[in-house]
Amino acid sequence: MRLEDLPPLPETPGVYLWKAGESVIYVGKAKNLKARVTSYFHSEGKSLRVSQEATHLDFIVLRDEVEALLLEANLIKHHRPHYNVLMKDDKHYPFLKLTREEWPMLMVVRRVQNDGARYWGPFPEASAVRRIKRLVDRFFPLRQNSGFPFKKRRYPCLNHSMGRCLAPCVGKADPEQYRVVVQQVENLLDGKVEALYESLEQQMRAAAQHQDFERAAEIRDQITAVRSFFGTSQQAYDPELGDLDFLGFARAGDYALIQHYQMRGGQMLGRISRFVEGVKEASDAELLEAFLRDYYLEATPLPPLVLLPFELEAQDAFSTFLSSKGRKVEVRIPQRGDKTRLIELAQKNAETALHTELKVLERKGDHPGLKGLMEVLGLSRRPYRIEGYDISNLLGESVVGSITVFEGGRPKKAEYRRIKIKGLQGQPDDFFSMEQTILRRFTGSLAEQMPIPDLILIDGGLGQVRAAQKGLKQAGLDIPLVGLAKREETLVLPDGHTIGLPLSHPALQILIYLRDETHRNGLEFHRKLRNQKTLKSIFDDIPGIGPARKMALLNHFSTLEELRDMSVDELARLPGLDKRSAQAVLKALGAGIPSEGSRA
Template identity: 65%
Template sequence: MGLVRLEDLPPLPEAPGVYLWKRGEEVLYVGKAKNLRARVRSYFHAEGKARRIAEEATGLDFIATRDEVEALLLEANLIKAHRPPYNVLLKDDKHYPFLKLTQEPFPTLLVVRRVEEDGAKYYGPFPEAGALRRIKTLIDRLFPLRKNSGYPMKKRRYPCLNYSMGRCLAPCVGKADPEAYQEVVRQVEAVLEGKVDGLLAELEGKMREAARRLEFERAAEIRDQMEALRAFFSTDQQAFDPEMGDLDFLGMARSGALAVVQLYQVRSGRILGRISRVVEKEEATDEEILWAFLRDHYLEASPLPPLVLLPFPLEDLEGLRELLRRRAGHKVELRVPQRGEKARLLELAERNARLALETELKARERRGDHPGLKALQDLLGLSARPFRLEGYDVSHLQGEARVFSVAVLEGGRPKKAEYRRMRLKAGNDDYAAMEEGVYRRFTGSLREMPLPDLLLIDGGLGQVRAAQRALERAGLKIPLVGLAKGEEVLITPEGRELRLPLTHPALRLLIHLRDEAHQNGLRYHQKKRTEEALKVLSGIPGIGEKRRRLLLERYGGLRALKEAPLEELARLPGMSLKAAQALKEALAGEEPT
């Protein structure tokens, strides 16, 4: 199947470029390489995803480029055009906005969602549309760029209201001096690039010069402009560390196929905001996900900082470094800090990425789209993605009062209205107890409940096979899996053991279901312990309702009360030595004196 021999490959140069694995006309994967020949040939000696791509493909195309930077740009464009199934595709259902300063004799400032190769200057992306609107409003109010004459600029017969308000120099009617207009453009660029301190110093000089020439009205206008800039940049952005300057830092969190990557922008020591992307790709490595984020973000972001802090090292960054240098006009360092303030920044980013990941998981649970459901389908080879999961647990109270508890998840969310418990007749045989509970679930009073798509058995292979026998007796075929305590290993009825990382979405979901079933049974035993304790305590002289409540809240049950020291009981609020002695004698089986 596919290209299985090196001889099937087209002649490949030992040069940088981009290669496209194809199945018929479909593009399966797009990659870049410093050496096309060596990179493509490595697929036939690799394992995992690379080998699968080569075996599934029926053809290969390639495009040689002049250098790695050109290969990187071409790779990004081809991935966006073809969206290959084996490439990491960032979830981008909302494009972060940019501010665009147009390229024309009298530029204007626009809000756009796409970066184009049109010679204009782009600033962003802005993580929050609200922040963009605020800074756009500030610039429109303080700097008299043209606003209502279209793009490209159209001639008008009369100036608009902005000219009368002093917020536009009216180049559309020929009133603007080109040099004065370019000075305004330069000031706007300084604001958008975060060079506010330098701009404030420049404006202060102009204010003093205007006052020296007795142009007090002009001096007051500049003063108001400075105050507005100071107020905006002191409140709209989160102050961090002015000595830190300009940098970006990234954090990443992952649970199985789902990953969140976040980038924080720091300019002049202020955190401007956060860019967040969600990726869902089971077979992709963390390195592939981070690389895809860096490539897609820095092909558009502007202006670029001199330093980018990465959460872990990446290989083959030379092409990206050179691309960033060309776009920024200065060297851009990519670094993984190990200690100090910059390392703490990465901890902050990782912590918030984990919170964002948890939020995404909970949102999917609410939609009935928990990633663990699809992971379970793939892991257990189910014909369809399970929706309703039932977890079963057998528990007992000191070897007696065996209880079979049922917990239910639908779409990954607990359905507590359908949690159930039943007293079992089986004695001390755990396997017989599980078989009895499962059989009665589908043949007794609970048989009217909807059939589950998957059963989770709390226990090892013995409990799983006992549940399997119960299903056969009930005439049902329902997939089931066990979850062994301690090691958190999945066990199939055939005896196969599946060991997954604790971050795997399927394991996380099953642990949640197992814990729900266990807690459901535990609540029953807590109720029984409380009833037993109240029955015993109610017959002890000097132990009234208030003292009974106090003792149970403090110790939980009779065993803990029996083991508690006499002096400790006597010191409890509302207790006395006499009452404590009566309690200890009663619990020891002696009649109180």
């Protein structure tokens, strides 16, 4: 579709639908329809593709952005357009439903219907629903076993005998008493615990005045149970925070995760998590708005405060939309105090949960970093096997080439290798060392032992990458190469081009992990060589330590610290050593002569 093919658009709020034939491919809302829709033709990425793929545009003019928000949500839910962010979730979180009948009952349901009943939810965890339902069933005598819709019975059930039901099914319930119980349950579920306490205490005092002490004791137990539920239990976070929702957000390249927490009466009821794939081109704001739109379309009743991790353009519209559902709701970003700590908690948990989800994909052999590398580097297939290379040295001494292997995004430590670099004549030369490491890996014995990798990662910049390319050329191989420059974590290609990725991108994360493993592997071996060289030099000057004893010490210890931590007795137990030679070694190391059985 071309810009000149657009219908005349008004500069008013509304909803627009991009269509390809009869299919809706994208639904959006706008404060200014003309400005928003025409911007698609001057954009890049997904927006431009939508306008190019569309054959025509429909739009609906509305009074304000709030109406646009609601209609957009319903249209997306109905059409499920390809280019909209869809919060796919196979879970139907539970609601509590208070039926609208002469004798209402409380039920756990998974769907909200337009039937006039009152609903509370969705609850993040089924355990939270069970706790509340158990509390109501035990201490608030609503009917439980007479069905929905209400059916009469010949005999009352056991709950009536236990004092847990007023038995309207057999005509025993007083309508006014039942109405009071229903109101108390509504207060409980609305979080109006102070009003509930006041109602229960009035009933308790009235029962005591009429000397109905058994009834007064029952009401006292009700009060105790409610206070226990809303008090300092293991689920409570801070009673002073009251009722609120707060959200955490994390993303990594093509993946994102949003977590929603409910707090009622200062008690954490749990959380809902949504893991979303294929969102590389979606903005953070678009993803968070999609979740808010889906979740709050049905959620009820709403808290007076919803806390977000970052600002949204449609934030005020969301506040107005949520407030239109019954009570005033403020949607904002906390600036200080306990509420900022709630967002920090949500953010940290979202990042942890996203990392866990990516690990699950990794275990399935579908590590997101592999797909990302294929796309970023333009590879013909996913790089299942990646080898990392690094050079470690100290002023040209004990130079080591480190080789590490990742398969399926995970370390394969059994195939880690280290190569001693020779021919440097005391002068450090990382480029020569890298070339030699690559050449020996692909032409020597390792070439027969290890398969050819799909991708090679070089720890370093363009110089190291081209040195590695030179080594590959000598070996007669053409394997995709990429370098990782430490300072900016930039990808470096052999032709000199660089690629910058956000630190959260799975492709960059897997390369950083591999680079760090390669560096650790080489540094560990380099330190061992250096320490052994130092030890060897020290042992040469100790009286009574000949070649055999020197070899025994070198085979057993790799650092001076390990040796100094030995007692004379422990050192004397090593093969070929006795107490006199052990004392000579410790004395030469400046550790003194420790007493028998003591530590050096």
